[in-house]
Amino acid sequence: MALAQPESGGLPPQRTAPTRGSLATTACMETLQVGYLHAVAAAAGCSLSQPFPDNGIDWHVSHSAPGHTVDDEVTIKVQLKCTYQIPPRPPGSAFSFTLDNDHLVKLARTPVSVHKILVVMLVPRAQEDWLRASHDRLDLRHCCYWINLAGHPVTGRRRTTVRIPTARIFDDRALCEIMTRVGVGGRP
Numbered sequence: 001m002a003l004a005q006p007e008s009g010g011l012p013p014q015r016t017a018p019t020r021g022s023l024a025t026t027a028c029m030e031t032l033q034v035g036y037l038h039a040v041a042a043a044a045g046c047s048l049s050q051p052f053p054d055n056g057i058d059w060h061v062s063h064s065a066p067g068h069t070v071d072d073e074v075t076i077k078v079q080l081k082c083t084y085q086i087p088p089r090p091p092g093s094a095f096s097f098t099l100d101n102d103h104l105v106k107l108a109r110t111p112v113s114v115h116k117i118l119v120v121m122l123v124p125r126a127q128e129d130w131l132r133a134s135h136d137r138l139d140l141r142h143c144c145y146w147i148n149l150a151g152h153p154v155t156g157r158r159r160t161t162v163r164i165p166t167a168r169i170f171d172d173r174a175l176c177e178i179m180t181r182v183g184v185g186g187r188p
Helices: 025-044 101-108 172-183
Strands: 047-049 059-064 073-083 094-100 116-122 131-134 137-140 143-147 159-165
Touching: 025 047, 025 059, 025 073, 025 116, 025 137, 025 143, 025 172, 059 172, 073 094, 073 101, 073 172, 094 101, 101 116, 101 159, 116 159, 143 159
Parallel strands: 073 116
Antiparallel strands: 047 059, 059 073, 094 159, 116 143, 131 137
């Protein structure tokens, strides 16, 4: 008996789509972005903690390195957001993302003792397109971008649109660079 071999996308040919759970799409999006953050933190050698209650900040990310001069371990606070309303590889140097003013005020506060960043994940609209696995890789689509909003003004009545630079892809290298800057007393 011959077994079907996986294709490059990781799924065997002629395989029917599995029945997915009934969890709300937004809840699934939150779980996916947490998985992305965990993968990035692991690759960067960082530890994660989740404040309880979260009070508007989702995660604390900590990093120890011999080059840190302000402390042996530095921490940043991370607010996660996820959307399928922005296409992958947004054109131009930045894309628009709208935040509730209460969230923006928390992220824009300055000065701070612990810096904060916003991480926005762009995902495909269809949940079955979020993930592909094969023997040599796990593709998580599409991408996370980050920004430090310290000092950003509130401009809308209830919500404010901010611009997220497309050059600021949130991956392990970016996180290490952020932590290196914070570790010597700089901003993310």
